Amino acid sequence: MHVKKISHKILANTCAWxxxxxxxxxxxxxxxxxxxxxxxxxxxxxxxDSDAKEKHCIKRADRLIGNTHLYREFRDVYTSFTHLIIGPAQRPVILVD
Known part of the structure; x- marks a missing residue:
């Protein structure tokens, strides 16, 4: 499966809200x-990856970084990804080499 499909699927499943x-x-x-x-x-x-000019894509990235509403949702995004990665474990084991 391509990266685009995988990332879209993960975001759709973990951040359905x-x-x-x-x-x-x-x-x-x-x-x-x-x-x-x-x-x-x-x-x-x-x-x-867009048909728009580079200038407009840079503005799009700038608006994403400056989006305060999306910024407030990041904690929930991190929580969703944590549940996806570690599952129901309350205290995951982390090995450091």
Whole structure:
């Protein structure tokens, strides 16, 4: 399965409570990060796969980073991903080598 399908499926399953538009933008940002391996706003914007001009993709990444509503949802996103990764375990075992 391709990265795009996998990331979209994981976000759809773990963040079903999230507004669809926010989930879509988050999915696009995750894909851009994976493909470009850059976490700057311009790096994300340049890596967004879109027919829009680069300038507009950079603005899109900037609006994502500055979105206060989405920022408030990050704790819930982290909680959802934690439940996906560790399951029902209250105290997961973490091995450090």
């Amino acid at each position: 999230m507004h669809a538009a926010h989930r879509n933008v988050l999915s696009i940002a995750v894909l851009a990060t994976i493909e470009s391996r850059h976490l700057s706003i311009t790096g994300l914007g340049r890596a967004i």
